Amino acid sequence: MRDPELRMWLRCVRAARVGVPAVRRLIQRFGQLDAAWDEGRRGWLAAGIEARSCDALEAVAESDLDTDLAWLGDPAAPHPRRFCPVDDGEFPVLLAESPHPPIGLFVVGDPALLWQPQLAIVGSRHPTAAGQENAAAFAAALSESGFTITSGLAEGVDHAAHRAALDAGGATIAVMGTGPDSIYPRANRALGVDIAARGALVTEFAPGTGARRDHFPRRNRIIASLSLGTLVVEAGVQSGALISARMAMEAGREVMAIPGSIHNPLARGCHRLLREGAALIETVDDVLDVLRAPALQLAERFRLQLGPVQTRPGSARDGAGDASSTHDPEHRRVLDALGFDPCRIEQLAERTGLTLPALSSILLLLELDGLVTAEHGRYARTAPTAARNTPGPA
Template sequence: MDTTAAPASDLFPPLERASPDAPGDDELLALLALVDAGGATASRRALLEATGSAAAALALGPLGWREARLTDAQQARLRRPDAARLDAHRAWLDTPGRRLVGWCDPDYPPQLKRSPSPPLALFVVGEPARLWHPTVAVIGSRAATPAGRENAARFADAFARAGFAVGSGLAAGIDAAAHRAALDRGALTIAVLGTGPDVAYPPGNRDLHARIATEGVLVSEHPPGTGPRREHFPSRNRILAGLSLGVVVIEAAERSGALITARLAAEAGREVFALPGSIHNPLARGCHRLIRDGATLVETHSEVTAALANPALELASNLRGRLATPIQHHGVAGLSSSAAARPEGLEGSVWDAIGDDPVGIDTLALRTGLTPAALSSMLLAMELDGRIVTQHGRYYRVR
């Protein structure tokens, strides 16, 4: 029996890389094959950690896969990959602004990596470095009351003004209200999907899905074309919890996906907050249950941002390590800021390129000669420092 696997490049015809910062074609194909193998992720993550790359993991062949405790079904999928399916995924990723961020990718969000059962890889629409941004998840019922939607929008707008990204699951009700409020503020919103990154669900959120794809970040562990499946939404919730520093539950029934997300957030060591409500509102019972179980009762957004100040500083330190530049200050409201000072080194060149007028990342790339991915990481660090702000995809100096 042949116990070796053909390199990923032998399975498909050559394809140009989507961008200078995208993984090489052989690595991308190998990672897609590992994702497509399906099943539990723990053994595949361990395989990647042991080998250091998806291409090396694929090259081990059946003997190595068996030693890594991949199931028979996973090994069968790796031996006989669905070439047409993987080629379609690769073609989707060839469009600028789309990335597959694998477990070994330096852009894999560190806070997600430290959470229980993190995904093997993330399909991302938008800049992956923005997933490092300090994020507050705002979640709740799909059948929210008007007051609940107003509270979601009010809290999300306040978090955006304080410098946090707003995360949610792009569901109807509370999720949609939170996403829209962040977008209307010109701030970052991150939507974690239970479908493929190209599938808008529910269909009524199609326009919101498209807007987030342009102005925020869409993220999913499922390949393009994956439709809604009941079992995908609880697993979606663990990613949202893992990406966030804290979770705010606005309205929730006693049995709801929001409570699952809150439980997963607590298990991941994240802060859980809940808004109290009327004893006559069935959508307040889930929040009251969370409070009885130890969640923090909150009435204002400042109670949340104050509690998350230290985790936000830790995340900024992680980003500085990623960029190999010294940690200075942090731009989240309530923390110290070095607003108007020109940074040194390469960030100083980016500061000069921004100039006095708002500018988009494509123009900055032309002015600096840097790739959009490299620029995005530096811009995020400068935003965390409080030196710049971003609104509607354009960057401004803080004066």
């Protein structure tokens, strides 16, 4: 993306009262956002932008945009940084189609994880010992089954889920209610550094943005919308985890809850969700049963959205392969590049020349067909004797 266009995207992020509908009207009218900036206020009003939104765009300080660009382009950054706007081809499709998507996402770490099948694990910031153990156990097992674990980097259940996914060798995404340069709470700073190195930190808020109470419902909406389903481990009736669950329902996602003792106040939020129709979860297999159908639907939607195979610019395209492995040439191409030794998706992208979104969707379909196994964030061909005849997450 050219700097003038990126600068206008960042201006929209920082402008209060400017949302995705306004941004899309500007793009529809002017083709690109930097062209919209050149047109100025008169052009924005003609495009149907409200006067107060025009005021907000004009009020953004140029120094703030300079700060954003400097942060994104810092050559000394220890981990990859990028801004992914809502109309970008690599913006996560589930989030883009949610009721209220953000204008864009700042990502520190691996942006390819945003296209992986995700499970949100949320709950109390002050769980019982059993609740913390359940969060860790489910996160570890489900990350080993190929799901990216998504949560909010809070203390308690969030921390346990993130850490367990990393310790199991899996992937995790932390959605933050602050800017990408500020890990909150401070107690989770070391965890945030580990996630940036082995997963992804994600936020809709610009660099320098501190923690505010009204930011966290927006964070929860992103968590719920990115994921195929939300698992509530332990939550009281006033817990923010119930906000995430409600937002998941609004976005058409699966909602699951782990029951607890009738004497535990942190089980009452889960019991309320169960009365409202959430899936009752007792084992990891229960979660896999709930997510199997939406995971397959997601993979098929990826195929429809991506259309013909997409390759990286300048990449080699070698379509040779064993036709008996699959009838789909794109699938055959990926299987030919995979061995029985696990490899990361980035390695596979280099071997095949496929874009990460295209590769993610193909891997998900192959995994559901039992042809590929995902373990600890790596992929390998399923051994012939272990191949399954029925679809389902690994």
